[in-house]
Amino acid sequence: MSGVTITDVAQRVGVSVATVSRYLSGFNVRQRDEIENAIHELNYRPSAAARNLKSGRTGTIAIVVPDISNPFFAAIATGAETVAGEEHMVMLVNSGAIREREEKILGELFGRVDGVILSPLQEDDEGPSFFSKYGLPIVFVDRITADAEKFDSVLVDNVKGARLATEHLIQLGHQKIAMITGPLHTTPGRLRAEGYTSALRKQKIALQESYLIESDFTREGGYASMVKLLEDPNPPTAVITGNNFMSIGALEALKEKRVRIPDDISIIGFDDLDFSTLIEPGLTAVFRHFEAQGAEAMRILLARISALATNTELSPQHSVVDVHLIERGSCAPPTGLPAQSKS
Amino acid sequence: MSGVTITDVAQRVGVSVATVSRYLSGFNVRQRDEIENAIHELNYRPSAAARNLKSGRTGTIAIVVPDISNPFFAAIATGAETVAGEEHMVMLVNSGAIREREEKILGELFGRVDGVILSPLQEDDEGPSFFSKYGLPIVFVDRITADAEKFDSVLVDNVKGARLATEHLIQLGHQKIAMITGPLHTTPGRLRAEGYTSALRKQKIALQESYLIESDFTREGGYASMVKLLEDPNPPTAVITGNNFMSIGALEALKEKRVRIPDDISIIGFDDLDFSTLIEPGLTAVFRHFEAQGAEAMRILLARISALATNTELSPQHSVVDVHLIERGSCAPPTGLPAQSKS
DNA sequence: TTGTAGGCGTTATCAT
DNA sequence: ATGATAACGCCTACAA
Numbered sequence: 001m002s003g004v005t006i007t008d009v010a011q012r013v014g015v016s017v018a019t020v021s022r023y024l025s026g027f028n029v030r031q032r033d034e035i036e037n038a039i040h041e042l043n044y045r046p047s048a049a050a051r052n053l054k055s056g057r058t059g060t061i062a063i064v065v066p067d068i069s070n071p072f073f074a075a076i077a078t079g080a081e082t083v084a085g086e087e088h089m090v091m092l093v094n095s096g097a098i099r100e101r102e103e104k105i106l107g108e109l110f111g112r113v114d115g116v117i118l119s120p121l122q123e124d125d126e127g128p129s130f131f132s133k134y135g136l137p138i139v140f141v142d143r144i145t146a147d148a149e150k151f152d153s154v155l156v157d158n159v160k161g162a163r164l165a166t167e168h169l170i171q172l173g174h175q176k177i178a179m180i181t182g183p184l185h186t187t188p189g190r191l192r193a194e195g196y197t198s199a200l201r202k203q204k205i206a207l208q209e210s211y212l213i214e215s216d217f218t219r220e221g222g223y224a225s226m227v228k229l230l231e232d233p234n235p236p237t238a239v240i241t242g243n244n245f246m247s248i249g250a251l252e253a254l255k256e257k258r259v260r261i262p263d264d265i266s267i268i269g270f271d272d273l274d275f276s277t278l279i280e281p282g283l284t285a286v287f288r289h290f291e292a293q294g295a296e297a298m299r300i301l302l303a304r305i306s307a308l309a310t311n312t313e314l315s316p317q318h319s320v321v322d323v324h325l326i327e328r329g330s331c332a333p334p335t336g337l338p339a340q341s342k343s
Numbered sequence: 344m345s346g347v348t349i350t351d352v353a354q355r356v357g358v359s360v361a362t363v364s365r366y367l368s369g370f371n372v373r374q375r376d377e378i379e380n381a382i383h384e385l386n387y388r389p390s391a392a393a394r395n396l397k398s399g400r401t402g403t404i405a406i407v408v409p410d411i412s413n414p415f416f417a418a419i420a421t422g423a424e425t426v427a428g429e430e431h432m433v434m435l436v437n438s439g440a441i442r443e444r445e446e447k448i449l450g451e452l453f454g455r456v457d458g459v460i461l462s463p464l465q466e467d468d469e470g471p472s473f474f475s476k477y478g479l480p481i482v483f484v485d486r487i488t489a490d491a492e493k494f495d496s497v498l499v500d501n502v503k504g505a506r507l508a509t510e511h512l513i514q515l516g517h518q519k520i521a522m523i524t525g526p527l528h529t530t531p532g533r534l535r536a537e538g539y540t541s542a543l544r545k546q547k548i549a550l551q552e553s554y555l556i557e558s559d560f561t562r563e564g565g566y567a568s569m570v571k572l573l574e575d576p577n578p579p580t581a582v583i584t585g586n587n588f589m590s591i592g593a594l595e596a597l598k599e600k601r602v603r604i605p606d607d608i609s610i611i612g613f614d615d616l617d618f619s620t621l622i623e624p625g626l627t628a629v630f631r632h633f634e635a636q637g638a639e640a641m642r643i644l645l646a647r648i649s650a651l652a653t654n655t656e657l658s659p660q661h662s663v664v665d666v667h668l669i670e671r672g673s674c675a676p677p678t679g680l681p682a683q684s685k686s
Numbered sequence: 687t688t689g690t691a692g693g694c695g696t697t698a699t700c701a702t
Numbered sequence: 703a704t705g706a707t708a709a710c711g712c713c714t715a716c717a718a
Contacts, residue, residue: 003478005711016689021713030687045477047454049395050711053694058392059451068435069417078412081437089451091434092411094424108402108432111390111695112455134388135346251621278594279621348695359705364697373703393695396710454711 004042012038052111061090061301062109063117063294064102066143067217068094071274072244072290073119076141079294080117083302088114090298097121106131115301117294119143122185137304141297143187152304154297154319158188161286161323162195162240165268168284168325169238170203173333174266178211178236180225180246189214192242192270211236215246222249230257237334238266244273247283262332272326281329288323296321347385355381395454404433404644405452406460406637407445409486410560411437414617415587415633416462419484422637423460426645431457433641440464449474458644460637462486465528480647484640486530495647497640497662501531504629504666505538505583508611511627511668512581513546516676517609521554521579523568523589532557535585535613554579558589565592573600580677581609587616590626605675615669624672631666639664 006024010017013034023029023036024046038044052058063080065073077092084090093109095102099121106128109116115137120128122145129145132138140153162179169177179196182189193212200207210232215221222241226249229236241247247269251261259265261281269285276282300317307314349367353360356377366372366379367389381387395401406423408416420435427433436452438445442464449471452459458480463471465488472488475481483496505522512520522539525532536555543550553575558564565584569592572579584590590612594604602608604624612628619625643660650657 006713007711017712018689018691018714019687022688025713028687043477045450045453047396047711048451049392049401049454050694051454051713052392053390053396053696053711054713056694060455062434069414069421071412071414074412074417077437078439081439089436089448091405091436093432093434094420096421096424105432107388108391110388111392111394112403134386248618248621255621273618275591275616275618275622278591278598279618280623349697350695360696361698361705361707362703365704368697371703390695393710394697396694396712397696397698399710 004044006044006046008042009035009038009044012042058112058114059088060113061088061115061117061298062093062113063090063141064093064095064105064109065119066095066097066102066121068092068096070245072142072271075290076117076119076294076297079291079296080298081294082291083295083298088302095121099125103127110134110136115139115305117141117297117301120145123187123190124185137301137308139297139301139304141293149318150316152300152317154293154300154321155187156288156293156321157323158191159195159198161270161288162192163199164323164325165240165270165286166196166199167203168327169240169266169268169331170199170205172238172266172331174236174238175205176208176211176234176236176238176334177205178213178229178239179242180213180215180222180229180239180250181242182215182217182246184214186217188270189217189242196240208234215242217243217245219245219249219252222246223253224249226250226253227257230254230259236265238268238331241267241269244269244271247271247273247285251279251283261330263335266331266334268325268331276328284328284330285326286323287326288321293321347387349387349389351385352378352381352387355385401455401457402431403456404431404458404460404641405436405456406433406484407436407438407448407452408462409438409440409445409464411435411439413588415485415614418633419460419462419637419640422634422639423641424637425634426638426641431645438464442468446470453477453479458482458648460484460640460644463488466530466533467528480644480651482640482644482647484636492661493659495643495660497636497643497664498530499631499636499664500666501534502538502541504613504631505535506542507666507668508583508613508629509539509542510546511670512583512609512611512674513542513548515581515609515674517579517581518548519551519554519577519579519581519677520548521556521572521582522585523556523558523565523572523582523593524585525558525560525589527557529560531613532560532585539583551577558585560586560588562588562592562595565589566596567592569593569596570600573597573602579608581611581674584610584612587612587614590614590616590628594622594626604673606678609674609677611668611674619671627671627673628669629666630669631664636664 006017010020117139119142144153181193184190213225215225241250269283272285272287349360353363460482462485487496524536527533556568558568584593612626615628615630
């Protein structure tokens with residue numbers, strides 16, 4: 001630390017620390033100019049740590065996400081920032097999809113932030129929600145834990161999104177529809193798979209085991225999954241990818257294998273790609289407003305914080321963000337893959 | 344806050360706070376089991392604020408960047424994380440390219456972090472570097488301030504990158520080469536323009552004013568700049584875009600105006616796009632290793648922190664990351680734009 | 687308006 | 703091994 005404290009400033013000017021403190025808080029003080037000078041000359045900066053300790057408030061909100069490099073999570077943060085206002089600084093922390101790290105981070109955050117917006121790594125983990133009992137307001141976003149009904153949350157309508165995609169393909173005439181979803185122990189992984197299977201069921205299309213692939217939300221996972229589907233003895237005529245990264249990976253695989261879109265295979269991505277306009281054909285996608293989700297989470301968190309401060313009762317908020325399908329050029333009626341195009 | 348403190352735990356067990364504190368620090372204590380139980384039952388969590396205040400250490404590093412949604416800066420953060428180790432939690436804060444926010448953030452960070460990795464908004468601003476005199480170690484990354492020679496920094500070889508791009512185009516036979524760069528008050532904006540002009544100079548190609556466009560590192564800026572170039576009465580046959588977002592915008596403009604790449608115009612991007620493989624033709628680009636830059640910055644910062652702790656002298660480190668050109672399909676010898684293709 | 691002093695939750699020093 | 707206690711830097715009654 002700097003070493004220079006409020007006491008140094010006070011001594012320099014010849015007043016008490018209280019006076020300096022008052023000046024800092026905007027009160028009217030006789031020697032305000034002298035104090036200001038002293039502060040500049042000494043390079044004095046109030047210690048946030050000491051302030052936090054004294055006030056109990058930190059003016060900071062942390063957003064903890066599994067993958068900081070995913071534009072979706074970055075957008076959550078920027079959305080949250082728009083709502084945070086002057087009172088709160090928001091900082092983004094990466095759990096890197098490692099559970100021990102998430103746990104450690106939450107622990108270290110305690111006493112450092114006024115609240116947390118969290119995208120928990122696993123549904124079957126009480127750690128994060130338990131954490132809120134430690135007195136720290138927490139809002140789940142994009143993902144929840146099993147006991148999340150007792151906590152605030154903002155989810156997207158995953159089931160509807162996957163269903164929209166599936167039904168769109170069915171309406172085009174597809175019967176052999178595959179889905180590359182994320183880990184089933186995550187909320188979006190599970191619910192998107194659910195939307196897919198429920199749509200098939202409703203249309204009386206039997207679910208083929210090999211068409212539902214549980215991957216990992218990464219580009220590499222999307223690539224590998226798509227390769228696997230292409231190698232299927234009875235390959236699908238359409239594929240739904242469970243998130244943006246997996247869409248990219250899947251598209252890479254298709255390009256590499258020279259499978260034409262949508263002639264040979266149709267594809268729909270869950271989540272739009274921000275360069276959709278640059279690829280040919282454009283990717284039909286399930287769209288949700290990223291920033292809106294972050295903004296909503298922050299709104300709920302701030303409400304929760306002030307409820308806590310004023311000791312007001314406030315039942316858990318469960319916000320669900322709507323989705324819709326954006327049609328571009330990546331879907332067409334099925335014509336069948338060139339049989340066994342693999343060597 | 345939780346309200347439950349170390350005192351509560353101590354009372355519950357019937358020991359002194361000192362004993363509980365010792366247990367927390369890993370010392371051997373007689374009633375360790377009882378203490379552990381009490382901690383669990385009471386949901387006790389040590390307050391980071393109090394610890395910070397007492398120890399002067401926070402175990403936290405902040406990375407402050409102008410645009411959290413730019414994959415480059417996200418990569419800086421993940422790169423830094425790989426080096427941070429167990430001792431330090433890293434958090435990302437978005438200045439949003441707003442100077443007042445950057446200033447406020449730096450102020451609030453004081454006393455909350457052990458060091459800062461910063462991408463400052465403007466070169467002509469002493470605020471950030473001055474900040475380090477407040478006692479907080481700071482490492483500049485990607486951008487520096489005017490007085491930065493006195494501080495640690497990690498830059499990419501911007502001049503070389505822009506020169507490589509320019510020379511590549513010249514070698515292909517281009518004479519009418521344009522550059523869309525970022526704000527000239529930022530380091531990359533300025534130096535990339537410099538590399539471009541110096542390469543032209545060396546090859547005795549006169550710089551045409553209208554070919555050097557100062558834009559703003561955004562997609563919209565890239566788009567608008569490219570449109571402007573296309574509308575030039577004497578349009579360029581090749582364009583270099585100054586960052587990833589502007590590349591996307593420029594490509595959008597070209598696609599929209601049906602200008603063919605590389606037949607009608609050649610284009611090189613500064614910074615690779617992570618979906619380069621998906622667009623046709625692939626974008627020739629100046630490549631630099633994002634994560635390596637973040638990792639290097641963290642390495643230097645940690646060294647600085649420990650030098651400060653041990654009172655060791657350590658002269659400012661200036662690390663420059665190398666770049667190279669990745670050739671894909673977006674460049675070809677000039678054939679001239681279809682004259683005045685604009686309506 | 688100003689100063690004094692107690693306390694925020696922890697850790698570290700000193701005895702015991 | 704344990705307890706009492708003094709800091710850490712700041713804020714805020716309470717007094718003056």
